[in-house]
Amino acid sequence: MTIHKEGYTSIALSILFIFIINAIVEYRFADIAWLRWFIYIFSFALFVIILQFFRNPKRTFTRGENLIICPADGKVVVIEETQEDEYFKDKRLQVSIFMSPVNVHINRNPISGVVKFFKYHPGKYLAAWNPKSSTENERTTVVVEHKNGAPVLFRQIAGALARRIVWYVKEGDKVVQTEQFGFIKFGSRVDIFLPLGTKVNLELNQVVKGGITVLGELS
Structure with missing residues (x-):
């Protein structure tokens, strides 16, 4: 380590x-x-x-062309269909992972592809499990397009203790699955927005490992 x-x-x-x-x-x-x-x-x-x-920590990562890998360590707190209004402006399948202060806080690319969109939002520091944190807290939004054309949006969200989000990507970058795209200091959350119909392999309250646990599969 x-x-x-x-x-x-x-x-x-x-x-x-x-x-x-x-x-x-x-x-x-x-x-x-x-x-x-x-x-x-x-x-x-x-x-x-x-x-x-x-x-x-040293890890043996999980990779697969059509696999979606968990971008962070933590616990699954949301699996639901929701409206995503920043980029897609339509219904998406949202999966959220809560990262407590004792989790590893490295964030990893869930898929390989090209960064089509990136934006940083300053904001509040509501508790990470608060539903409003997705739209009101300090956060970043990244959209990566898979080579099959499927876009996946993932969002770093600062929590009540977090005061700094770090990112390592920008629009136009080619990113590789499981490589680091950012880091959030102290308690926080990562949201992932997937096309409707995406197969999700997780359950609520499941503990996951970034770069290792398979979140789902792109069709």
């Missing part, structure tokens, strides 16, 4: 913060044993939490 590049700054800042509060305790409160031990334990826990959040 390695540490993702998006974590370098956060880890450096957390180390600086830990150093400062430990120095203050040692200098000002050295005679209060319980406080010193509390700060030691807090510092260790904070460092472990930051490290695990930015972990980049």
Whole structure:
């Protein structure tokens, strides 16, 4: 396992913060044993939490020409037909994956193809499971067209804790299935909008792994 590049700054800042509060305790409160031990334990826990959040575990990815692979780790919270008004402006099959702070937060391309549309939206930081988060939170929208002509839209959505969405794609790029297209810091969600009639292999509340779990199949 390695540490993702998006974590370098956060880890450096957390180390600086830990150093400062430990120095203050040692200098000002050295005679209060319980406080010193509390700060030691807090510092260790904070460092472990930051490290695990930015972990980049080694994986054997699942690939297939007509397969749709889960773009993120997390739990399936939505599988439903819905109206998609930003790009398609018609009915689509929506699948949403909620990423808690303990999940790996790397986002991966669910299919290979060409990026036909990309847009970043600044916005609010509603809880990621709130239905309004899809249209009101900070988010990105990416549409990739499969070589058979089927377009798949996927959307990074910031959560209540997230304050930064990172993306690595732009319109016109050729992307490869399971390669990274972005990263979301702390709790968040990824929505996928598929053509109606797409076969979905997931169930509600199922735990999935980005780049590994097969979400469905394009016809």
